[in-house]
Amino acid sequence: MTDNEKNLASGSYSADNIQVLEGLEAVRKRPAMYIGDIGEKGLHHLVYEVVDNSIDEALAGYCNDIRVTILEDNSISVWDNGRGIPVGIMEKEQKSALEVVLTVLHAGGKFDKGTYKVSGGLHGVGVSCVNALSTYLKAEVRREGKIHMLDFSCGKPLHEVQILGDSTETGTTITFTPDNSIFITTEYKYDTLASRLRELSFLNAGIKLSLTDLRHKKDDGSYKSDTFFSEKGLEEFVRYIDAAKEALIEDVIHINTEKQGVPVEVAITYNTSYNENVYSYVNNIHTIEGGTHLTGFRRGLSRTLKKYADDMKMLDKVKVDISGDDFREGLTAVVSIKVAEPQFEGQTKTKLGNNEVMGAVDQAVGEALGYYLEEHPKEAKIIVEKVILAATARYAARKAREMVQRKSPLTGGGLPGKLADCSSKDPAVCEIFLVEGDSAGGTAKQGRDRGFQAILPLRGKILNVEKAMQHKVLESEEIRNIYTALGVTIGTEEDTKELNLAKLRYHKVVIMTDADVDGSHIATLILTFFFRHMRPLIELGYIYIATPPLYLCKKGKVEEYCWDDRQRQAFIDKYGDGNESAVHTQRYKGLGEMNATQLWDTTMNPEHRTLRQVTIENAAEADHIFSMLMGEDVAPRREFIEENATYAKIDV
Incomplete structure (x- = not known):
């Protein structure tokens, strides 16, 4: 057994577990390469990177409480009750592991297979990237009976690790202020962060995630906040997605197993709609373009439903062929797997390429769905009848589609007559x-x-x-x-x-x-x-x-378009000395009220x-x-x- 394997078995997590792959130099020069963009999406991605570290501690079994706070000045604080980032001196670097984790790109426990079996996050750029793109970052670590603290500015440490006092708790708090010279906006959206934390709570049952906004104080003196906790994981996720839809079956078929060494969790239900809604995740990352896990899911679902329908002789009188799409009409499902070394491909690098995953998901879905159908003949019959209806409707849709795609010489090679190309x-x-x-x-x-x-x-x-x-x-x-x-x-x-x-x-x-x-x-x-x-x-x-615009405001020879009431009021204040009647306002109720110019x-x-x-x-x-x-x-x-x-x- 290697030292790393011994550490994992004992639950230890120290400076020896941190491995360095490369430096941080380019992050501030080309931030979009590391966090996607420097707009709203990239700004919120900083929070996700820090939260992912806490989730990794949770996946390893050492954390069950993560708290995100938006501070008054749009800074962010992320607190967890994990083991705390190691603070010991790294022999090779001759620096504290805490400093290395926060200043060197691709330095962290997730690159040491003995520390985390799997880890969230897409590229593992982690908190060092957040540090590089923040004017100020403070790391507080509670471990080994002490509170350790290190401050940074634009990715550079301001001093050695300091000890602030004693602590009987363990965990990490990262507080950071995004650099407004890099980001187009530094204002965090509560709903965007809440949406991601809710998603993470469904994907990681048993972990409490909370969000508090110190920018918004309520009348009773409390602050805007939400707590997300899911006891049943993906089963509750599917019910949340389908909350406004009419259920076809009341059950959610929930699969939580491990096949061929791959942890697989899947939740499946059907509603009366005509859309397929399947969401796939790898290590908590939404795989927008799908991949081998989604292929395995679809294959297992179609194969198992088709076999059941054939065995029950439910397709004998059906005059149309059943296709894979038909099994997924009205389906809502979430597929979540954990992979030690995910291989991502595709245009957005969110398509899973690991071939071994396909068979694992196929097998897991096939076994569990097969048992469910055998044990719930009433629900099985309802699902198969929905599949047959979908196949019949598909033939009608094909005729309608042929109408869409048929060329007509009367409308310029098939283009609509109203189109001004x-x-x-x-x-x-x-x-x-x-x-x-x-x-x-x-x-x-x-x-x-x-x-x-x-x-x-x-x-x-x-x-x-x-x-x-x-x-x-x-x-x-x-x-x-x-x-x-x-x-x-x-x-x-x-x-x-x-x-x-x-x-x-x-x-x-x-x-x-x-x-x-x-x-x-x-x-x-x-x-x-x-x-x-x-x-x-x-x-x-x-x-x-x-x-x-909503308005055209005029005062004498001065004209300004205003897109909202705030801009209109600013015009009135500037040119009408705050007197609304001194300014002529034209309200555009529709686009047709404007001339072409x-x-x-x-x-x-x-x-x-x-x-x-x-x-x-x-x-x-x-x-x-x-x-x-x-x-x-x-x-x-x-x-x-x-x-x-x-x-x-x-x-x-």
Whole structure:
């Protein structure tokens, strides 16, 4: 047995377990390489990196309480009750292990296989990266009966490790202030952090994660806070995602096992919707592009359900062939595995490539689902009947799809008649505006740059796809127009629902609706369509929302567009000495109230406009929100509206 294996067996975690792979030099120069970007996403990623270290302690069995606090100045503090980062002197480095962990990239226990069997986090850049991108970071470590402390500025230690006093507890507290000379924004969003902590609580049953915001004090003197704790893990996760959907079966089939040395946890249920919602995770990281674990899950599910249906002779009278897609319609599932050395690939490096995982997940799902179906014949029958209905509907959808993709010489090679196309044929520079109504569409056509901007007017509110079968979706004229205008096709010879983006004609799809309640509703309907039926376009960063101004304010010869009431009030204060009646305000109720020049200047001109890019930071959370906003269940929607009545918006 090696020293590391002895350490793991005894639960010890010391300076000997820390291994150094490379230095930190490039992080401040090229931060996006390490944390994705220097915007909101990268800013929040700093918190996730620190929390991941605490989760690693939890996975190793030494931590069950993690507390995240947003301080008054937008600094972050992360406290845990783990073993505490080692503080002993490393023989090779002649420095404290605490200093090395916080100043050297890829230095940490997760690179020493004896310390952590598996660890969260995608690249293991860890707290050293957070340290490099913070103007100030303080590490407090409670271990060996003492409280040890080390301060840093921009990644450099300000002194040797200090001992602050005695402690009977163990654990680590990291407090850091993001560098505002690096990040575009340094304001943390409570809901974004809460969403990730909730997700982590479901993925790691038995660990308490809390979030407190010291920026928001309530009337009773307490601060805004939430505590996330899941006793049943993925079973509760699936119920949370499906909370606003009508259940097809009441049970959640929960699998928690280890196959071929791979810990596999899966939760499965079915609802009455027509969408497949499967979320896969490796070491707590959401694998957006799937991978071998997702392939194994789908294979095990389809094989086991098909065998059961054949054995029960439930498919004997079915006139259509059953495909893999049919077994997954109305399915909600979460697949979470732990892998010691995950191999990631794909465009966003979130596709698992480990081949050994496929068979492990396939076997785990096959065994557990097989037992469930045998022991629950009533639920098994309901699921198989749903599968047969899906297969029948798929044939109807294929006919509707053929209508979408059929070329018509009357409309310019299959393009919708209402589409005002651009002259450029390079998708990378072309953009299409999906505009609410023919009137605004006409104005947009006049105001656009015909070289690279296309306009597709949409009549009224498009179909709510959350409640519709696929063939009904494809029978909708407005939705067919979106498919054909974009050049996106669906399915292959195998008759799947997969999108084919090979002939996508625009890399910017801009949703442009009125800045009122109706406009917001229409934008949400369109977003729901993209999320449910064209999600890869969101994941590729191709979907945007235009932001037309609400007001045009005038005082004498001074004119300014204002996008919100705050800007309008600032104009009144500056030019009207605070007197509202001294300023002429034009309120734009709709895009059609602006002339072509105004629409170009404020909303379409790349030099002046503001576009909001639609991203999916947390797909499971977005799924929950879309189901709640657009589904059948009224109660959760009413609750959401009451909570957000003053200013309701959706971040995806």
